Amino acid sequence: MIRFENVHKSFGPKKVLNGLSLSIQRGEIFFMLGRSGTGKSVSLKHLVGLLTPDSGKIWIDDTEISQFSENQFVPIRKKCGLVFQLPALVDSRSLYENLVLGIRHLDAVQKLARISATLKAVGLESLEKDLFERFPPSLSYGEQKRLALARTLLPDPEILLYDEPTTGLDPTTSLQIHDLIKKISKDFGKTSIVVSHDMRNALKIADRLAVLDAGRVVDLGTPEEIRRSPVAMTMAFMEDLQ
Amino acid sequence: MLPSLRAIRVVQSPGRLRHGPSLFEVDCEWKGPSLNVIMGESGSGKSTLLKTLGGVWEPLSGQVLFEGESLWSESGHRQNKSLLSRIGFCFQNNALFNSMTCFENLCFPRSQRRPLESETARRKIATHWLDKVGLSGSESLFPFELSGGMQKRLAIARTLILEPDYIFFDDPTAGLDPITSRQIALLLLELLENRPALTFVVTNDEDRARSWAPSVFELRGGHLNEKRHLP
Numbered sequence: 189m190i191r192f193e194n195v196h197k198s199f200g201p202k203k204v205l206n207g208l209s210l211s212i213q214r215g216e217i218f219f220m221l222g223r224s225g226t227g228k229s230v231s232l233k234h235l236v237g238l239l240t241p242d243s244g245k246i247w248i249d250d251t252e253i254s255q256f257s258e259n260q261f262v263p264i265r266k267k268c269g270l271v272f273q274l275p276a277l278v279d280s281r282s283l284y285e286n287l288v289l290g291i292r293h294l295d296a297v298q299k300l301a302r303i304s305a306t307l308k309a310v311g312l313e314s315l316e317k318d319l320f321e322r323f324p325p326s327l328s329y330g331e332q333k334r335l336a337l338a339r340t341l342l343p344d345p346e347i348l349l350y351d352e353p354t355t356g357l358d359p360t361t362s363l364q365i366h367d368l369i370k371k372i373s374k375d376f377g378k379t380s381i382v383v384s385h386d387m388r389n390a391l392k393i394a395d396r397l398a399v400l401d402a403g404r405v406v407d408l409g410t411p412e413e414i415r416r417s418p419v420a421m422t423m424a425f426m427e428d429l430q
Numbered sequence: 431m432l433p434s435l436r437a438i439r440v441v442q443s444p445g446r447l448r449h450g451p452s453l454f455e456v457d458c459e460w461k462g463p464s465l466n467v468i469m470g471e472s473g474s475g476k477s478t479l480l481k482t483l484g485g486v487w488e489p490l491s492g493q494v495l496f497e498g499e500s501l502w503s504e505s506g507h508r509q510n511k512s513l514l515s516r517i518g519f520c521f522q523n524n525a526l527f528n529s530m531t532c533f534e535n536l537c538f539p540r541s542q543r544r545p546l547e548s549e550t551a552r553r554k555i556a557t558h559w560l561d562k563v564g565l566s567g568s569e570s571l572f573p574f575e576l577s578g579g580m581q582k583r584l585a586i587a588r589t590l591i592l593e594p595d596y597i598f599f600d601d602p603t604a605g606l607d608p609i610t611s612r613q614i615a616l617l618l619l620e621l622l623e624n625r626p627a628l629t630f631v632v633t634n635d636e637d638r639a640r641s642w643a644p645s646v647f648e649l650r651g652g653h654l655n656e657k658r659h660l661p
Contacts, residue, residue: 385605425607425608
């Protein structure tokens with residue numbers, strides 16, 4: 189379980205998290221929605237120690253990580269895989285070299301076996317024969333996103349954190365990525381936290397959704413509850429769906 | 431003369447590799463001020479096509495003709511400067527100058543394209559455009575101090591401040607939340623209503639596309655198909 193307890197975070201005079209409190213259950217697909225600058229990505233970064241809260245507490249399972257040191261975050265980062273908004277692949281390295289970044293401790297046979305299974309899971313099995321010859325720029329943007337997801341999945345993290353995974357993708361590819369998030373979460377029992385602006389797909393695959401405004405949760409519920417919500421910010425996000 | 435744009439067998443490859451496979455071959459003509467929305471799957475080459483039509487990149491083969499004239503010389507240089515000054519391009523990542531204030535970002539293209547314009551006139555028009563896109567009061571801020579929506583407004587103002595006859599917008603609402611995205615879509619419509627031009631917008635967002643035009647061009651399988659009506 190993941191829990192934020194009254195978390196505050198400011199950058200200079202700008203207050204980004206302003207008493208964020210929420211809890212996410214194991215195995216859940218949890219969406220965080222809200223306008224740009226409301227602290228969605230900032231919350232994710234706190235979970236992997238890229239940011240430290242000014243005050244408040246953050247828990248992963250029974251461990252309070254709020255003020256962890258770099259060393260203490262090592263096992264946490266093995267537990268949490270972060271899928272960045274941009275694919276963040278290394279363009280000068282082959283697809284294989286990109287994929288093995290998080291599994292360097294395995295031997296060659298183990299690496300290839302795991303890569304093969306993971307590429308199949310993300311629908312990129314056609315790339316398997318060209319892994320050593322091809323480089324990220326030769327892939328479409330949708331394929332790059334999938335490859336980045338495969339790279340995050342390879343070390344087998346328990347918790348997957350997605351930072352706007354479908355920004356810049358067409359509706360069909362966007363739907364495919366969301367279906368993939370659901371499949372991976374359900375097939376492998378992963379906890380998934382997805383930061384997104386895409387209410388349409390969020391309502392399709394989320395177990396629960398939180399709407400953030402000004403650094404705190406203003407609405408929280410299942411897709412059905414969110415659809416009927418009277419909260420102004422939620423209604424504004426739903427406007428395109430009418 | 432009314433703006434017109436003709437693409438004659440325009441070919442581009444992924445990564446613009448000289449000997450790469452063809453990404454698309456486009457034959458199409460647009461005449462007079464209009465708003466043309468281009469959609470297509472990720473990786474189909476929408477942004478590449480827009481950059482090729484808008485004179486950012488030279489076609490691998492074929493020709494892009496503005497009122498019958500090409501922007502490019504035989505040696506691959508953009509030689510037609512008078513034509514170039516009539517084109518406005520708004521990039522997906524905004525491409526603002528982070529070392530310049532909002533005000534300077536707007537003055538810069540005017541100073542480059544209209545060097546004889548007086549400083550007073552330039553400052554007056556920059557102030558006017560900041561006001562038009564709702565950024566009055568942000569004159570002295572730098573782009574990195576702005577939200578995503580504000581950066582997009584500034585990028586739009588910088589595109590339109592040259593009063594172009596040909597305008598190209600590359601996914602102007604990508605990465606914005608739906609509320610900001612609707613505001614930007616509306617702003618574009620308002621601004622274009624007062625500035626008749628031959629305009630092209632690439633987008634992945636069907637909701638926004640619907641607000642701009644009843645139907646769209648679709649880039650699929652390397653061809654630009656006229657026109658798909660949106661449901």
